[in-house]
Amino acid sequence: MARPRSDDRRIALMAAATRIIAVQGLGAPTAMIAKEAGVSNGSLFTYFETKADLLNQLYIELKTEMAAAALDGVPADAGIHEQTLHMWTHWLAWATAYPEKRRALAHLGISADITAESLEAGHRIMAGVARLLERSRETGPMREAPLAFVVALMNGMADATIDFMIRDPANADQHSQAAFEALWRIVG
Amino acid sequence: MARPRSDDRRIALMAAATRIIAVQGLGAPTAMIAKEAGVSNGSLFTYFETKADLLNQLYIELKTEMAAAALDGVPADAGIHEQTLHMWTHWLAWATAYPEKRRALAHLGISADITAESLEAGHRIMAGVARLLERSRETGPMREAPLAFVVALMNGMADATIDFMIRDPANADQHSQAAFEALWRIVG
Amino acid sequence: MARPRSDDRRIALMAAATRIIAVQGLGAPTAMIAKEAGVSNGSLFTYFETKADLLNQLYIELKTEMAAAALDGVPADAGIHEQTLHMWTHWLAWATAYPEKRRALAHLGISADITAESLEAGHRIMAGVARLLERSRETGPMREAPLAFVVALMNGMADATIDFMIRDPANADQHSQAAFEALWRIVG
């Protein structure tokens, strides 16, 4: 199976899947995704062998995009506090700007269709973020805890904050900042 | 009077649904749930009008049980720190003891099948926990933030911690304690 | 299977079936019929071995009642024209007074659940009416045609007239009379 011809179609399908899954969850029919992408239902299966395949690829793609957004433009020469703040802010800004991506990711994250490999890959993708946190907590109260645990905690806080920011956009920045201060009180 | 509708069966169905949904997600067939409960598939529908109905009732039931576990035995005459610690510990202990309940709850929480009323009811059920948090943060750094936001943060931290406790049961207590200390650093 | 205890229940079930079938057709659930009769669904099956059994008995009962209504009070000493008019008028009056009975009968008449025996019995029940028609057409233009055919024709005309009377009750009597005149022009 060589690379399919058009990358546009692949992207359109991913985007459509994101939108549809955000609203309908993983039960969304492939036909609906195809239609939303302006593509025939049969065509979907030349780009993805199976629905689960689409789901897994989407999971990794969204996770990658999220990590990239978080780490984009982190000032290399700044202190760890500033770097982490930058990451946090950009992360939540991305999630707030693309709520469907975030919601789709939430669905995918707990799906039985996402393989262990994908989950593992997801972790690797977040390695950059984890590294920042590693340095952040180096001398803080959680310096003894497993890094993965600290990352998980941060994830949980981020998810909660994002939800709240989406629900109450007027004060989004304020919430983001308050949550970061909380986070820093934990690790820093 | 005919054979009365048995509470045992209802409970068996709920328990079966919990187990199956924890593994398969909400796509789990009603027939499989019925079978797991040792009941004919038709019978399921004398206890729940529809699959969505079952899901909603399960959501509320699990949430109620979770809140009850968290609040059970909170020492009325103790200080707020001790009370909150008690709540936190019992909450996570419950979630760790019944990982399928927790996992099912995670699936249900983001399902489109759960009605706004159920979600609202879920919030009301957690009111006791929220009240504890209210007092905890009274003089702390988050005293200005909306209570709902603080609750959401705590929820996110709890979820993350629970996941980690389940994945690494050997050090479960340690993680629970570390997370509580983190929480307290945020609110207290 | 001895006679069931209560005739009231049997009658209530028949009446309920009539009403429900008139509206919903033969697809109507037995449970709905039972409920309409104020009887438990299980009970229905102590009065009728099977749904088809209920249907057949209902068919015969309604047909019997219809024939009785048609022939009730036919003046024995009157001429054939007057007798037939009496029959016709009473027949249509009954059908108009009990539209559900008539509608149920229409459903039953073409059902595959009605056995050949029941159909045959139905014919026998209409024998009295047929006899009147026999004499009516004795010297008329249809004197050579099979009696059954003439009866069928009259049935068809009656059905059509009834429908029209129900749809346009204001002029019901007028329609009944007009149709009778038409009938008489055919047979008399």
Added chain:
Amino acid sequence: MARPRSDDRRIALMAAATRIIAVQGLGAPTAMIAKEAGVSNGSLFTYFETKADLLNQLYIELKTEMAAAALDGVPADAGIHEQTLHMWTHWLAWATAYPEKRRALAHLGISADITAESLEAGHRIMAGVARLLERSRETGPMREAPLAFVVALMNGMADATIDFMIRDPANADQHSQAAFEALWRIVG
């Protein structure tokens, strides 16, 4: 372009539905209809959105075919008596030639699944026949009655005659003719 939706399949489904419904009534399973048509059960639903949809389309199709058969070749320059006789003869010939169509139509005509629109359309389809009858009764004894009533009467007579012709095919023509004479005595 993919395999185009085939008119053959649609027709095969209609024909299969006609045959099955004639025998089993409207309770006939869609799966059985599909099988009889030599088509997968899923395929039925690419041609008809729903079972009720199939039923309604079939109703209109059969009614249309029946009306077309009745009016086909009516001699434009003949007198009204001859024209009406032509219509009547062809109508009954069609019904006798395709008893399943006629039987299916009988089932459909009283079904609750047939919408008011379909019924209305059915009337419009029979308008040509009604017009003939309008002229037939112009100076006859039923000249004052509502046309719809006269049409209904004729319908009833036709139905009865058809039944009889099918049951006694040897004398079908004779019955058809006798019934027409009866009809003419009513309207002409």
Added chain:
DNA sequence: CATGAATGAGGCTTCATTCAT
């Protein structure tokens, strides 16, 4: 015998996937 829950076959419809065009 009345009741109504229990049963499980079966109906309608959906949907992932395949395949003819």
Added chain:
DNA sequence: CATGAATGAAGCCTCATTCAT
């Protein structure tokens, strides 16, 4: 390779009938 009809396995739910109370 795109298209969208074809396929048939499920899925949810209904319902006639049975059976425990």
